[in-house]
Amino acid sequence: METINTTRRTLLKGTALASVLGITGIVDLLTMSQANAAWSEVAFESGSVGDVMKALFNEDLTPTESADITLKAPDIAENGAVVPIGVKSTMPGINRIVILVEQNPSPLTATFNLGKGARADVSTRIKMGKTSDVIALVEADGKLYAARKNVKVTIGGCGG
Amino acid sequence: MKMMKKITLIAIGLLISVSSSIAIADAKSDAVSACGAAENARKAAAQAKMEWTTTGKLIKAANKAIEKGQFDKALSACNKAKFEGETSVKQAGIELLAWNSRVPN
Amino acid sequence: MAGIKAKAKLKGDAVKVKALMKHPMESGLRKDKKGNPIPAHHITEITLLAGGETLMTANFGPAVSKNPYISMIVAGPAKGDELTIAWIDNKGESASTEVVVK
Amino acid sequence: MGYIKMIRITALTILGLILFAGAAVATPEGDRKAFSDFYTNRFSDIPASDFVNGVYAIDAASRVQWEQIEDFPPYELDIDDGEVLYQAPFANGKTYASCFGDDLSVIRGKYPNWDADKAIVMTLELAINNCREANNEKPLKYKKGAIAQLSSYIAMQGRGNSINVVIPADSSAAMEAYENGKEFFYSKRGQLNFSCSDCHMSNSGNKVRADLLSPALGHTSHFPVYRSKWGGLGTLHRRFGGCNKNVRAKPFSAQGEEYRNLEYFLSYMNNGLELNGPGARK
Numbered sequence: 001m002e003t004i005n006t007t008r009r010t011l012l013k014g015t016a017l018a019s020v021l022g023i024t025g026i027v028d029l030l031t032m033s034q035a036n037a038a039w040s041e042v043a044f045e046s047g048s049v050g051d052v053m054k055a056l057f058n059e060d061l062t063p064t065e066s067a068d069i070t071l072k073a074p075d076i077a078e079n080g081a082v083v084p085i086g087v088k089s090t091m092p093g094i095n096r097i098v099i100l101v102e103q104n105p106s107p108l109t110a111t112f113n114l115g116k117g118a119r120a121d122v123s124t125r126i127k128m129g130k131t132s133d134v135i136a137l138v139e140a141d142g143k144l145y146a147a148r149k150n151v152k153v154t155i156g157g158c159g160g
Numbered sequence: 161m162k163m164m165k166k167i168t169l170i171a172i173g174l175l176i177s178v179s180s181s182i183a184i185a186d187a188k189s190d191a192v193s194a195c196g197a198a199e200n201a202r203k204a205a206a207q208a209k210m211e212w213t214t215t216g217k218l219i220k221a222a223n224k225a226i227e228k229g230q231f232d233k234a235l236s237a238c239n240k241a242k243f244e245g246e247t248s249v250k251q252a253g254i255e256l257l258a259w260n261s262r263v264p265n
Numbered sequence: 266m267a268g269i270k271a272k273a274k275l276k277g278d279a280v281k282v283k284a285l286m287k288h289p290m291e292s293g294l295r296k297d298k299k300g301n302p303i304p305a306h307h308i309t310e311i312t313l314l315a316g317g318e319t320l321m322t323a324n325f326g327p328a329v330s331k332n333p334y335i336s337m338i339v340a341g342p343a344k345g346d347e348l349t350i351a352w353i354d355n356k357g358e359s360a361s362t363e364v365v366v367k
Numbered sequence: 368m369g370y371i372k373m374i375r376i377t378a379l380t381i382l383g384l385i386l387f388a389g390a391a392v393a394t395p396e397g398d399r400k401a402f403s404d405f406y407t408n409r410f411s412d413i414p415a416s417d418f419v420n421g422v423y424a425i426d427a428a429s430r431v432q433w434e435q436i437e438d439f440p441p442y443e444l445d446i447d448d449g450e451v452l453y454q455a456p457f458a459n460g461k462t463y464a465s466c467f468g469d470d471l472s473v474i475r476g477k478y479p480n481w482d483a484d485k486a487i488v489m490t491l492e493l494a495i496n497n498c499r500e501a502n503n504e505k506p507l508k509y510k511k512g513a514i515a516q517l518s519s520y521i522a523m524q525g526r527g528n529s530i531n532v533v534i535p536a537d538s539s540a541a542m543e544a545y546e547n548g549k550e551f552f553y554s555k556r557g558q559l560n561f562s563c564s565d566c567h568m569s570n571s572g573n574k575v576r577a578d579l580l581s582p583a584l585g586h587t588s589h590f591p592v593y594r595s596k597w598g599g600l601g602t603l604h605r606r607f608g609g610c611n612k613n614v615r616a617k618p619f620s621a622q623g624e625e626y627r628n629l630e631y632f633l634s635y636m637n638n639g640l641e642l643n644g645p646g647a648r649k
């Protein structure tokens with residue numbers, strides 16, 4: 001699913017990480033990275049949600065809006081530099097969660113590849129350049145589901 | 161006494177800032193002297209602890225303009241800076257009494 | 266100094282793992298005072314491991330906030346187990362830390 | 368502008384002074400009570416103890432995000448770094464404990480205080496640098512970096528203690544420092560002609576563009592702060608400077624007399640409130 005280039009990148013990186021971690025986990029890291037779509041430069045540099053989808057998934061994989069995904073994001077971001085985002089779902093068979101910010105120059109923000117025992121319940125803090133929909137994608141059993149929420153980003157006065 | 165010291169400083173500030181320069185026909189010396197007066201006004205404001213962030217910037221930009229030969233531009237910036245410095249000193253004089261009216265009781 | 270600060274706590278049947286990583290997360294879109302672009306510098310991959318097995322791999326782009334935060338929930342590890350969290354960035358720099366499940 | 372006008376201003380000023388000399392002198396405790404009452408009346412549904420949370424005491428929507436961040440705040444990395452710095456011995460083998468004592472939990476609550484020997488307001492950050500210099504170490508810069516990390520470590524250890532700033536009754540110099548801080552707080556300054564109190568008292572709870580103005584009550588309880596806007600940790604005096612710049616007043620030096628006196632006054636106004644630093648802010 002990745003290009004040859006990114007796979008090679010993954011190998012190099014896997015080795016680097018393995019050296020950080022010591023011997024344990026080398027094989028696992030490499031297989032994980034390859035099987036579960038590692039850092040994809042193409043996808044993260046894509047300038048539109050459509051291009052991200054092409055780079056990250058098969059083009060024909062279009063997401064279905066799902067109420068079974070809980071996307072936690074503020075209505076109005078206190079500061080666009082630090083916006084808390086949480087994604088949670090109880091759907092069975094989830095192997096990947098993706099966070100996109102539609103109006104950011106590069107919409108793809110983070111992907112979470114779920115390994116052994118990992119639940120679909122993750123959170124992080126992200127940057128938003130302006131008011132935008134935040135999209136949470138969930139890949140489960142080869143199908144793609146989505147939830148979206150609009151987050152307003154305002155220009156501050158003096159700040160807190 | 162602290163208050164007297166302050167009043168003296170503000171009074172000196174007013175004196176410095178109103179000392180006017182004799183007009184010289186030359187555009188460059190006009191600009192240079194306006195900027196000297198502006199710098200004095202800025203210093204007086206600083207001494208009264210009321211300098212604005214904008215005043216020094218105006219003078220700095222004006223000095224650059226003088227280097228480039230843009231004397232009209234420098235003159236107007238420094239006249240503005242001088243006005244700002246003088247206003248800051250006046251602000252200090254007003255606030256010497258006015259602040260107390262804002263204290264809740 | 267501290268590159269990663271992690272906490273892992275057993276809640277019910279799963280462990281909530283939270284981590285904070287010291288990293289500038291430069292977007293590549295900003296300019297310095299002289300107007301030169303500041304090159305992108307950001308974490309690309311975070312891995313959570315337990316006993317040599319990968320529980321989660323997260324990939325970050327430059328739009329994750331400075332000093333990134335991540336939380337995950339994993340079933341399996343028990344109290345006292347040691348988990349490893351590691352990150353690597355787009356310049357090949359990396360850090361890792363161990364955290365004991367409480 | 369003529370000299371006559373100037374003389375008139377000076378004369379008015381002196382006249383005003385004479386009038387003031389006759390007015391009743393407010394006591395710090397009377398000031399504090401009136402200050403606290405102002406906010407508890409203005410925000411009558413907010414308990415006084417909640418003002419230590421700054422703007423989040425009065426902004427429910429932001430508070431949700433803030434609490435998510437405070438769940439694992441970015442300053443935890445700085446506290447760890449601060450601990451390493453604090454425990455590391457100086458070149459002479461001594462540590463900060465040789466200046467501050469062994470009980471870390473009481474350090475934060477001791478500052479600001481009136482240093483009778485030096486006849487100045489002593490703040491935690493100034494004391495840190497005094498300790499360094501007494502041990503032949505270079506002083507640290509006052510706005511961010513190592514000093515903010517040290518301060519955040521000390522603040523964390525002192526959480527939960529009450530603010531209890533003392534103005535020694537026998538020191539007219541201490542009283543003057545307090546009065547100077549008070550005057551600073553209420554004086555309009557800058558091109559925009561705003562006083563601290565104009566924003567954080569008279570207009571607290573109102574908006575400046577998208578930002579809600581925070582109440583000044585509780586302001587000093589939670590510093591240093593990690594501000595998202597800064598992308599890092601900063602000291603109280605860094606914030607003072609930022610506020611002054613916002614009204615286009617040239618900021619004073621961090622740890623200079625003006626800001627130390629302002630800290631003295633503001634901290635006294637917070638007496639009885641809980642120390643809860645460091646904090647995360649937008």
